[in-house]
Amino acid sequence: MKRRNIVLIGFMGSGKTEVGRKLAQVLGMEFVDTDALIEQQTQMSISDIFRKHGESYFRKLEMNIVDKVAKEEGLVISTGGGVPTFEENLKALRSNGLLFYLRTSPIAVWKRIKDATDRPLLDVSDRFTRIVELLESREPFYRRADIIVHTDKLTPDEVASQIAAWVAAIPQGARAVPVCLEERTYHIIIGNELYESIPKLLTAANLKEPFVLLTDEIVSSLHARLYAEAFRAYDKDLHFITVPPGEMTKSLDYAIHLYDKLVELNMPRDGTLIALGGGVVTDLGGFVAATYMRGIALVNAPTTLLGQIDAAIGGKVGVDHRRAKNLIGCFYQPKLVIADISTLKTLPERAYREGFAEAIKYGVIGDEELFDFLERKSDALLARDQEALMHVIRRCCEIKARIVELDEEERTDKRALLNYGHTFGHAIEVVTGYQQVLHGEAVAIGMVAAAHLSCMLGICSNDMVERQTEVLRKYKLPTSLAEIGVTGVSARQLYNAMALDKKRRGKTLRFILPKRIGEAFVTDKPIEEQLLVEVINTII
Template identity: 35%
Template sequence: MIRPQTTSTPAAPPGGGDERASTIRAALAGRALVFVGMMGSGKSAIGQRLAARLGLPFVDADAEIVAAAAGMTIPEIFAKYGERYFRDGERRVIMRLLNAGEMVLATGGGAFMDPRTRERVSARGVSIWLDADHKTLMKRVRRKNDRPLLHTDDPEETLRRLLETRRPMYELADIRVESRDEPQDVMVEEVIDALVAQLPRIDAARKAQKKDFAKAMTHLHLERVHADQGATHRETIHVALAGRSYDILIGAGLVEEAGAHIARIAPGAACAIVTDENVARLHLPTLEKSLTDAGIRYTTIIVKPGEGSKSLATFGRVCDEVLAARIERRDLIVAFGGGVVGDLAGYVAASVRRGSRFVQIPTTLLSQVDSSVGGKTGINSPHGKNLIGAFHQPSLVLADVDVLRTLSLREYRAGYAEVVKYGLIGDKRFFEWLEADAEAVFHSRAEQICAVAVSCETKATIVARDETEQGDRALLNLGHTFGHAFELLTHYDSARLVHGEGVAIGMACAARFSARLGLCAPQDAERVAKHLASVGLPTEIRQIPGFDSDARAILDAMYQDKKVEGGALTFILMRGVGEAFIAKSVEPGEVLSFLNDELLRA
């Protein structure tokens, strides 16, 4: 993961040694300075020097995107996935970077064109437009061949058109500084001059805007205002699998639109909805109306809530009811519920008529960020969790964040554990964002959409590389070897332990075990447990109500884990936050000793 960078450009030290730098930092009050402008305008070079001058970290959004794409260059991302895919990822990266507080951030030339990005920059930062003319830009970009938008027959004319198109959006920036062929330190001084002169004006204007907005909303119900804001904000994640690719749509109001989306991907198809009693009571009428409005014939199959429904008996009943409803291979099975319903309905779809299409409409945070994506389906056995199943990819996933409002705090926390997992396995910046703004992920629709999108994007990237878990897809099981053992030993009693809680304890255990083996610093393990505990998640075995199994029983339960190969234990361990790896043939004696100590933790 790319970490914040600073330059060693000679400059007066921030604070007491440079009064203007101190003035700017005080005025920022936790906000970022965000450079926008065309390619070649000098955003990265001037941004690095400004960051050094102010004593702030510098982050290049393009470098973060490359890191998130497992080292693919931006031209390679454009060539393989197209500009739209790149822009979606760029928006999500900038959104979470802006939650990290004071920094200098350089963005790509097209980032400020997205209204959602502009809104985010306005809320969390101060935008600085480096305005360079066409001649200056052309002179600079000729030096490199890494600008995918200029790979045309006439790059000079292409650049001119881009500049004309983008200029009206750049003019919305808070501050404009002309970018000229001057020494970069001279340009930094001009930016500092502009910040000192204009930050008070910018703050005054924003306070006035907030006051006017509050006055205009006085007679409106507050919840309605919040419901309407961002209602059109949507994210689309593409899961790239040869011949079986599909989209994950993330946003608000998607259950109400489900019929239209299903009719689009499967014209004329009928549906069998598989859901549980709780979801049926809260949300089924909305889904049924959507299907009726779209002219889709459907049948509804309702199961009991909880892990008990992931059984051979319930699986057989649902298969029979699907067949009795005359659902054919061209029709769709709709998994409408949390992880239990998704796993069960997915396995039914994989089995009925030797494979039917299905759609995931996950209704819990856990299922939205994890179980609905990637095609793992299955049911439980008395010998362990998810030991009977198949890989069967959905045709579409609709993650409606509005349904998360009906979750209990405990259920939401359980899903949040899986969100944290994605930061721990390979995205330190995402984990830092969660540390800084977990409360927003619990309460703000925009942050929920971002958290679900980043989690799904991470999983989609891994699944595209390793669909059937022959390699690094196993990283997604961080904490699960421990967690599944705890679930098995509590007999899947959700009153005592739900899956996400098991994963939270498991991730904390994995981090502490890694530190014990000398793989990561003890401070990293403490940091993981501290963040999980800060949102109310358990992090120690003793926090499982009534847990009385000993270390040997836990170890025996671990041997039922799907990652066991040739009788040898495999764990997902950590070299640090964002640096998980697959550890094979872990010594059982080391595990047993660690578990004994964990059970004795005060």
């Protein structure tokens, strides 16, 4: 296997060259700078190339250099500020590289380069405004890095040290997705058999002992020993708390039970709670972490597909009320998420398949390419093909991360889109007592209802409804309660259960409705009860 490259991206003045040299020294790797290579090849300065030949000519030279160095191995590569804005460059660098974004604020950049004479893109009278505009346009590209390091308050040595810790922790073949929330930025690490690297990942994320692992009885029997051995290998203690499996555990009673256990362990405020399990464990663990001593560090280690692409990301934590799902809770972001694909091998078939409801949801609300991939690759994904799973998990995490960054606490409609299918789905879970229908199954049925509603309102086509339904069936997901043997549920029961939906405005229910595959919106328009009952009757 080729030794991977370490690639530094970011805006001009972020310190990529200086940090890169220090990092190469620390890691014992060769350092290259793409701008320096271009100057060496042309025997001209970057400023002269821009002045004599223009930016377009420079970008072609740059693309050729990037393609060349990306094919090498074992390099620390410092890139020009515009490199990641071209898809070809990102693809080439990512093929054998781990990408680090050195994130620097506009004011810090301005202070560092306000008097520089070798920055052709800043050859304007109002340099600060130009910096702000350029940085804003490039930020979405920079955020496609694996790891974000905020550099404003760090020295180049400290930045290099942080990157070196991540390089040591992230195994070859693993990838990362950042959730950029300024000082609360965290990373989702996606890979195979990551349990061996967890102590190093905790160190890289600057997390402190004592470490307490919360899991359920089933997951404990499958994975707890591997975690214990990994911590023992690094001479670190790991304390265990185990709860029963199932949605009924996600309650205030069990939250109090966990508080008691943490008090018995004398858990300090700077300790770390690791939630290892499915959505129940990460939701419950997150709620306890948020409220114990007004907040302790949380690490989510989801062991279900549904958890890895949705439940463990974004900071929604809470417990259920007997009348409504997730009614008691708050927003509390984890410090790290570890999505170990090897844990999916132990999932029962039904529990594995339910996760694809959330993946299909992402495709419907905002990514037609993902939907197409799910449509084409159902056989490979159902066979738990590692490469296909890595692609789907990473893409779903990227979509959710970008939405959470825009609307962390669901103050606008951006994050509400993630609830596509959930208004109907949560009602199904409540009416069936959280026992008969898995969350993903309820979401799948809810998506069918939402698409039917959209079609009845003249928003989406019947072809779109049928295409979504066919993909759900490819993954053997239910499109009605009858398909999974649930009987005795009335349309009136489900309608009444929806009255407590958290997305409502006053007494008006709000629905996420698809326009087409890849586009959805939130409607505030009141929908007649008779129409909703008619829609509900199609899924019971």
